[in-house]
Amino acid sequence: ALRLAAQRREVEEVLGPLRLTHADLEKVQALMREEMERGLGKETNPTASVRMLPTYVCRTPDGTERGDFLALDLGGTNFRVLVVRVTEDGISMASEIYVIPASIMQGTGEALFDHIIDCVIDFQMKQNLVTQMLPLGFTFSFPCEQVGLDKALLLTWTKGFSASGCVGQDVVQLLREAAKRKQHLGMQVVALVNDTVGTMMACGYDDPKCEIGLIVGTGTNACYMEEMRNVGLVEGDQGRMCINMEWGAFGDNGCLDHLFTDFDKVVDETTINPGKQRFEKLISGMYLGEIVRQILLVMVDKQLLFQGRPCPKLQTRNIFQTKFLSTIELNGLALRQIRAILNELELDASFEDSVLMREVCQAVALRAAQLCAAGLAAVVEKMRENRGLEELSVTVGVDGTLYKLHPRFSDNLQKTLKELAPNCNVTFMLSEDGSGKGAALVAAVANTTA
Ligand code: ADP
Numbered sequence: 001a002l003r004l005a006a007q008r009r010e011v012e013e014v015l016g017p018l019r020l021t022h023a024d025l026e027k028v029q030a031l032m033r034e035e036m037e038r039g040l041g042k043e044t045n046p047t048a049s050v051r052m053l054p055t056y057v058c059r060t061p062d063g064t065e066r067g068d069f070l071a072l073d074l075g076g077t078n079f080r081v082l083v084v085r086v087t088e089d090g091i092s093m094a095s096e097i098y099v100i101p102a103s104i105m106q107g108t109g110e111a112l113f114d115h116i117i118d119c120v121i122d123f124q125m126k127q128n129l130v131t132q133m134l135p136l137g138f139t140f141s142f143p144c145e146q147v148g149l150d151k152a153l154l155l156t157w158t159k160g161f162s163a164s165g166c167v168g169q170d171v172v173q174l175l176r177e178a179a180k181r182k183q184h185l186g187m188q189v190v191a192l193v194n195d196t197v198g199t200m201m202a203c204g205y206d207d208p209k210c211e212i213g214l215i216v217g218t219g220t221n222a223c224y225m226e227e228m229r230n231v232g233l234v235e236g237d238q239g240r241m242c243i244n245m246e247w248g249a250f251g252d253n254g255c256l257d258h259l260f261t262d263f264d265k266v267v268d269e270t271t272i273n274p275g276k277q278r279f280e281k282l283i284s285g286m287y288l289g290e291i292v293r294q295i296l297l298v299m300v301d302k303q304l305l306f307q308g309r310p311c312p313k314l315q316t317r318n319i320f321q322t323k324f325l326s327t328i329e330l331n332g333l334a335l336r337q338i339r340a341i342l343n344e345l346e347l348d349a350s351f352e353d354s355v356l357m358r359e360v361c362q363a364v365a366l367r368a369a370q371l372c373a374a375g376l377a378a379v380v381e382k383m384r385e386n387r388g389l390e391e392l393s394v395t396v397g398v399d400g401t402l403y404k405l406h407p408r409f410s411d412n413l414q415k416t417l418k419e420l421a422p423n424c425n426v427t428f429m430l431s432e433d434g435s436g437k438g439a440a441l442v443a444a445v446a447n448t449t450a
Contacts, residue, residue, distance in 0.1 A: 075141030137439030198438025203397025217400030248280030
């Protein structure tokens with residue numbers, strides 16, 4: 001019993017830094033609020049880690065949108081071309097996935113955009129859409145500085161793309177020039193759309209209270225409707241504009257340093273962008289498995305796992321995938337089954353090992369959901385104050401595999417949000433295909449306000 005108590009103390013020592021108090025979370029919320037204000041300010045503030053990019057989307061759908069639209073989705077897992085029909089009976093869609101060969105991803109910008117137009121032409125032929133000129137919304141999930149609804153400068157490529165001659169250029173213009181080269185007159189690019197905005201708009205079509213978009217997948221980001229008078233970078237004081245927060249970078253200026261554990265630091269150092277996207281690295285699917293692996297390594301080292309036997313397998317990067325966090329926390333999944341999963345990873349786990357591993361996974365996933373809630377609390381509280389309301393009722397449109405498939409993430413997120421923003425009544429709505437539907441709806445809304 002004495003040995004057990006000592007072991008318990010050691011486990012708590014390892015996991016302690018991951019456990020956040022209500023006060024810790026309130027502080028994160030306050031810091032996010034500060035960063036939001038600074039990001040929104042008149043001068044592009046180089047020390048604000050949250051960029052708060054204007055999107056030029058000035059309203060969410062009201063259900064009166066109609067028409068046929070094309071949508072492109074580039075930068076997610078697949079490149080897709082879609083046609084989206086918005087009628088009084090609702091929205092219907094057809095889509096096709098196209099391959100972008102690595103040689104084109106890494107070739108010239110001209111070749112890349114020519115290829116994209118070839119795919120659009122092929123799609124319009126197959127769908128019998130050649131005779132019409134269709135408005136097109138372009139979901140482009142790379143960091144861009146948007147200077148108009150249809151004008152956005154590519155800041156940098158990510159995700160394996162490196163096509164030359166594109167960084168610093170207006171992506172919409174590159175697409176239009178390719179269409180011209182190919183003498184393709186069947187489309188008109190009207191909007192470039194960030195995937196968070198697409199998510200908000202797709203849910204906004206079904207729920208007019210949806211004025212926030214949230215992604216928790218490979219990465220994490222959020223957008224929301226801000227008052228124009230607070231948007232320093234855009235002229236005008238009337239109405240609202242959707243702001244793409246780029247909140248994954250929250251903390252890149254050091255303001256969250258007190259939260260980073262040794263595990264987080266090691267994970268950060270082994271990424272391709274150390275020191276960058278610090279908030280994201282505590283929350284999103286690309287990193288949670290790696291954080292767990294780092295903790296397990298320390299526990300092996302401290303002889304808290306595997307009865308002190310070394311575990312070389314755990315040295316392999318990414319061996320512990322984020323989807324295992326979901327599986328291990330699944331209610332009703334017996335410890336025996338957890339052991340089977342671990343054995344599949346060639347981790348020879350005893351009953352006690354399985355219990356401890358589940359505790360590690362819980363701690364990492366809970367912290368992720370709580371931090372996400374602290375960020376959202378800053379957003380909803382700001383919206384409530386903006387509008388001078390005692391109480392705000394708002395819906396968040398959400399997308400991302402971690403949010404959708406982790407068995408506890410959404411519950412933990414909602415519970416923590418309620419604690420941090422008690423005067424906000426927040427509903428969460430899963431987005432179905434926000435990048436396609438949402439891009440079309442941005443195009444549709446642009447059509448009706450133009
Ligand atoms: P993206 O954000 O690029 O659109 P997704 O939303 O599909 O992509 O998210 C992919 C991420 O989801 C990956 O980092 C992966 O680790 C994580 N993931 C995949 N399956 C699960 C699961 N069952 N539970 C939790 N996370 C998962």
